[in-house]
Every structure is written in structure tokens, then in C-alpha cells.
Amino acid sequence: MEHVCELTGICKQYRSRKTVHEVLHDVSMTLDAGEVFGFIGPNGAGKTTLLRIMCGLAHPTKGKVTILGTDLTVRNAQLPTGIGVLVEYPSFIPELTGRRNLQLLASIRGVIGLPEVDATMELMGLDPANKTPAGRYSLGMRQRLGLAQAIMEKPRLLLLDEPTNGLDPQGVAELRSYIRQLADQGVAVFLASHLLNEVEQVCDRVAIVKQGHVLRQMSKNDPVPYRGFSLQVSDTKDWSLVQQWAAQHQATLSQKDGVQGRMVGTAVPVPAALRALVQAGVSIESITPDRDTLETTFLQAIQEEKK
Amino acid sequence: MFIHVIAQEIQRLLSRRRFWILAAVLAGAFVYEIVVVDPQLVPPPSAPTAFIEALKDVLHWLFPFITGVAVADSFAIDRHCSWANFVLTRGLTRRRYIIAKGLGMAIAICLLLTMSVTAAGIAAVCTKGLSPTIRTAEFGMINAADHASFLAHPWWFAVRFAGVHLLAAAAYSTTALLLAVWVPIPFVVSIVPPTIFLTVTVMLPETAWNPLGLLRLETGTMSGRFLYFLVWLVVAATVAIIAYGKQEDP
Numbered sequence: 197m198e199h200v201c202e203l204t205g206i207c208k209q210y211r212s213r214k215t216v217h218e219v220l221h222d223v224s225m226t227l228d229a230g231e232v233f234g235f236i237g238p239n240g241a242g243k244t245t246l247l248r249i250m251c252g253l254a255h256p257t258k259g260k261v262t263i264l265g266t267d268l269t270v271r272n273a274q275l276p277t278g279i280g281v282l283v284e285y286p287s288f289i290p291e292l293t294g295r296r297n298l299q300l301l302a303s304i305r306g307v308i309g310l311p312e313v314d315a316t317m318e319l320m321g322l323d324p325a326n327k328t329p330a331g332r333y334s335l336g337m338r339q340r341l342g343l344a345q346a347i348m349e350k351p352r353l354l355l356l357d358e359p360t361n362g363l364d365p366q367g368v369a370e371l372r373s374y375i376r377q378l379a380d381q382g383v384a385v386f387l388a389s390h391l392l393n394e395v396e397q398v399c400d401r402v403a404i405v406k407q408g409h410v411l412r413q414m415s416k417n418d419p420v421p422y423r424g425f426s427l428q429v430s431d432t433k434d435w436s437l438v439q440q441w442a443a444q445h446q447a448t449l450s451q452k453d454g455v456q457g458r459m460v461g462t463a464v465p466v467p468a469a470l471r472a473l474v475q476a477g478v479s480i481e482s483i484t485p486d487r488d489t490l491e492t493t494f495l496q497a498i499q500e501e502k503k
Numbered sequence: 504m505f506i507h508v509i510a511q512e513i514q515r516l517l518s519r520r521r522f523w524i525l526a527a528v529l530a531g532a533f534v535y536e537i538v539v540v541d542p543q544l545v546p547p548p549s550a551p552t553a554f555i556e557a558l559k560d561v562l563h564w565l566f567p568f569i570t571g572v573a574v575a576d577s578f579a580i581d582r583h584c585s586w587a588n589f590v591l592t593r594g595l596t597r598r599r600y601i602i603a604k605g606l607g608m609a610i611a612i613c614l615l616l617t618m619s620v621t622a623a624g625i626a627a628v629c630t631k632g633l634s635p636t637i638r639t640a641e642f643g644m645i646n647a648a649d650h651a652s653f654l655a656h657p658w659w660f661a662v663r664f665a666g667v668h669l670l671a672a673a674a675y676s677t678t679a680l681l682l683a684v685w686v687p688i689p690f691v692v693s694i695v696p697p698t699i700f701l702t703v704t705v706m707l708p709e710t711a712w713n714p715l716g717l718l719r720l721e722t723g724t725m726s727g728r729f730l731y732f733l734v735w736l737v738v739a740a741t742v743a744i745i746a747y748g749k750q751e752d753p
Binding site (some may be wrong): 199236251252253272274276277281283285286287288289290291292300301304305306313345461 | 584595
């Protein structure tokens with residue numbers, strides 16, 4: 197099957213007279229229809245540069261970029277239709293209304309008309325009848341308008357750079373759900389962000405990047421290693437029973453404030469541990485398996501890279 | 504797609520309040536020149552002569568600044584907003600984008616000038632009458648061929664004279680556009696080139712080899728003027744398109 201997007205060995209260098217600054221180093225990835233790919237990293241990691249390369253706004257120093265079957269690295273390559281892009285901090289012609297801005301953009305390709313523009317604005321929580329010039333929009337409204345311009349022409353590939361910038365919590369939740377809907381309809385979504393929670397909730401696959409190097413790529417379907425569990429007991433007396441159980445199973449127990457702690461280094465699954473502890477007379481308030489979150493994986497990858 | 508981007512550029516410039524302020528300033532300068540300054544001349548000039556003289560006196564120094572400001576403003580919007588990115592990610596190549604943008608900009612600036620020049624024409628007609636008698640001595644400090652053409656059809660000559668200035672505006676704006684490729688500071692783009700141009704105009708002696716001599720009807724001809732700006736426009740536009748096409752970030 198042909199990938200919607202395929203990057204092979206992408207390097208990007210900026211040269212000044214004396215120095216060469218490498219922004220991306222040997223980045224390779226694929227993105228398929230219906231998939232949401234998260235590209236996460238700290239500020240200055242090269243996320244925006246990669247996104248700009250993917251939509252033809254910048255050219256890689258080395259490597260190959262194939263988008264919807266078109267090799268963008270060949271000379272005079274024409275960007276294929278079917279791409280929607282949201283660049284970081286989108287802003288529009290300040291004197292025109294949001295609707296007029298979108299209408300002008302829609303007229304470039306001419307594949308949609310005003311009814312579709314209005315429908316997309318409403319979908320993004322904007323009022324098409326609002327006569328306020330785009331220059332007076334709040335950050336959140338500008339972001340919504342930016343998202344509207346990216347999705348209004350029903351793209352097959354959607355490239356989003358920090359899409360939740362300036363959105364309120366409700367807007368973030370709506371956007372997350374909308375991205376999933378698009379993916380379910382077969383749209384491939386590339387999401388560059390530094391917000392781990394946002395990426396974790398919506399992405400099928402994730403790449404962690406730092407200073408232009410991809411440190412790790414992982415999938416939602418990858419097996420998650422089991423490390424132990426966290427638990428809270430009702431009383432400090434119960435804690436001694438927990439300690440006994442830990443000693444019997446060669447597990448390491450760390451204690452917080454007398455009634456809470458973490459049990460690591462045990463292979464005993466949570467249901468079995470719960471049964472055994474209850475039978476031992478421990479009164480348990482809560483028990484949660486400890487699994488790697490994107491945050492722990494991210495921090496671990498960054499730490500390993502530092503070493 | 505290309506036509507739409509040209510239309511957008513025109514609309515974008517026309518949507519700027521400062522664009523209309525510039526048009527008003529220019530029209531005001533013309534009308535002032537015709538209504539207030541010309542009556543002091545003895546004998547008073549006819550309407551077409553007053554119109555041409557106003558264009559000669561005002562446009563020479565105001566043109567480069569107006570076109571510089573318009574181009575710098577257009578680039579300021581580009582840098583301030585993500586419009587170029589929105590357009591480029593809709594499949595237009597950077598080179599075609601700059602051609603469309605340059606054309607749109609030139610058309611918008613010519614519209615601005617046409618509005619101002621029309622105001623000057625109306626002011627001339629209102630104050631001097633539509634069909635005054637043209638004296639042979641009028642507008643005499645020009646070469647013989649152009650003078651004969653002027654005396655035969657004074658308004659037609661005036662319109663052609665204004666047309667050459669529109670070409671000049673396109674050449675000035677293309678130069679400013681070229682400069683904007685390398686200098687991302689609108690103020691510099693709008694102020695430096697006209698200042699250099701005016702300094703050169705004032706400082707260089709009017710010799711036969713000085714191309715600026717072409718700009719004066721006394722020493723050059725109308726067609727020489729036309730060719731001068733045409734060559735300037737073609738060279739500046741070519742360099743701007745090539746240079747801009749190689750850029751990654753507008």
C-alpha cells in the first residue's frame with residue numbers, strides 16, 4: 197500500500213558564513229490513511245521545520261519527501277492538492293472578516309464555495325456572520341480560523357503545528373474529538389506538538405524528537421511493559437501487611453505518607469496482587485497498575501539522550 | 504489559481520487604510536499644485552499644461568516613496584500574517600506566487616495613482632476649463648517632436664504622460680519588491696530606495712550619457728522615458744522573481 201506521506205533520511209541544515217546548524221538529522225517516517233502521527237519534542241526540536249518540509253515550504257538538505265505520491269524533493273515539484281496545513285500561530289489579513297479571509301483562500305483552488313466555508317466555520321465554533329475584522333480576533337479565535345482554513349477543503353493529509361495553541365479546554369477537547377473523526381474517515385493527520393497529554397490522547401503513533409534527532413518512535417499498539425502498581429491502604433497498620441507481602445515476592449516497596457506507596461519489581465499482576473492482599477487482611481482504598489505514560493517515556497528518552 | 508492570487512493581492516492592498524491615505528495625499532498634492540501654485544504663472548497655463556506640470560512637479564519626488572511604502576506594507580502584511588503560507592500550501596509555486604504578487608501590487612499601485620491623477624485632471628478641468636486655447640508657447644521647454652504632439656492633441660499627450668508615470672510606478676515598486684527579498688524591514692524598503700533615487704537625480708550632472716536626463720522632457724523624449732522605465736521594470740522584475748524563487752520563507 198502506498199503511504200500518504202513518506203520521509204526518508206531527512207536532514208536540514210542552515211548554513212551561515214562560519215557555522216552549519218543542523219535542524220533535522222536523518223528523520224524517517226511513514227504516515228498512512230486514517231492514522232494520527234504525533235511528533236513531539238521540546239521547543240526548537242525541529243518540529244516546525246519538518247512540517248514546513250512536508251508541505252513544501254522548505255526543502256531538505258538531504259533525503260526524500262513523498263507526499264500523496266509526489267516527490268517534493270525533485271526540481272520544480274508541484275505540491276499535490278489534498279493537503280491541509282496549519283502553521284504555528286496562524287494570522288490572517290487583518291482588515292478582512294474571518295469569513296472573507298476563508299473565502300479568498302477557498303477561491304484559490306475553487307473546489308468549495310461559501311456554504312462549505314460557512315459550515316466549516318460553524319464546525320470550528322466561529323460565527324460566519326461575525327463582522328469583526330480578523331485582526332481583532334483573540335488568539336483562540338485565530339487558531340480556530342486557522343484550523344478552519346486547514347480542513348475546509350477536505351484534505352487527505354492534514355498537517356497541524358501546535359493546533360491547540362490558545363484554545364480553551366472545551367476547544368481542545370472538541371479538536372481532539374474532531375481529529376479522531378477525521379482519522380476515522382481516512383484522513384492522515386500529522387500533529388507536531390510539545391503537549392504530551394494532547395498527543396497521547398489522540399495519536400496512533402508517536403515520534404519523540406530532540407535537537408533534530410528522532411530519539412524514539414512508538415505505536416499505540418506496542419506492548420506496554422508492566423512495572424508494578426501503586427496502592428493506597430486505609431490505615432497505617434495495613435502498611436506492615438503490605439511490607440510483608442512485598443518481602444515475600446521480592447518486590448521493592450516505596451512509601452509516601454504512611455498509607456500510600458508504589459510496588460515495583462514484581463511480575464504479579466494487579467488482580468492477583470489485590471486478591472492476595474485482601475486475603476491477608478489489608479484494607480485497600482485504591483490500586484492502579486504502573487504503566488509507562490507518554491510523559492515517562494518522553495522524559496526517559498530525553499534522559500537517555502543526555503547520557 | 505494564478506489570477507485569483509493577483510486579485511487577492513489587489514484586494515489585500517486596497518483593504519489597507521494607509522493605502523487610501525496615500526492616495527488622498529497624492530491627490531491633495533496634485534490639486535494643491537494645480538489650484539494654488541499655477542495661478543501665479545503669467546500667463547496662466549491651460550488645463551492640460553497645468554495637469555502635466557503638476558505631474559512633473561509632484562510625481563518625480565513622491566512616486567518612489569508611495570510605491571516603496573505600498574510594497575513595504577504588502578511585505579509587512581506577509582511577515583505579520585501567514586497568508587503566503589496559506590497560498591503556497593494550496594499548490595502555487597513560490598515563483599508563481601511572487602509573479603502574481605508583483606502583478607497584483609503593480610496593478611494596485613497603478614489604481615492608486617490613477618485615482619490621484621484623475622483627481623488632478625478633474626481639478627485642472629474645473630479650474631482652467633475643458634477646452635482652452637493652447638498657446639504655442641505653452642509647455643515649450645520640451646523637445647520639438649513632443650511639443651508638436653502636445654500642441655496637436657494636448658489631452659492625449661497628457662494621458663500618455665500620465666501612462667508613462669504608471670509604468671514608472673511599476674518599475675519603482677518592482678525595485679522595492681526586489682529589495683524586500685533581502686531586507687525584511689519595511690521602513691528600509693520604503694525609505695532607502697527613493698532617497699537614493701532622489702539623491703542621484705539631484706547630484707548627477709545632466710550630461711548626454713546620464714540616463715536620468717531621459718526623465719526630463721527638456722532633454723529626453725516621451726518614448727525615451729517610456730523605454731527607460733520599461734527596461735528598468737523588466738530587469739528588476741526578472742531579478743526579483745529569480746531571487747524570490749530561491750527563498751524559502753517569504
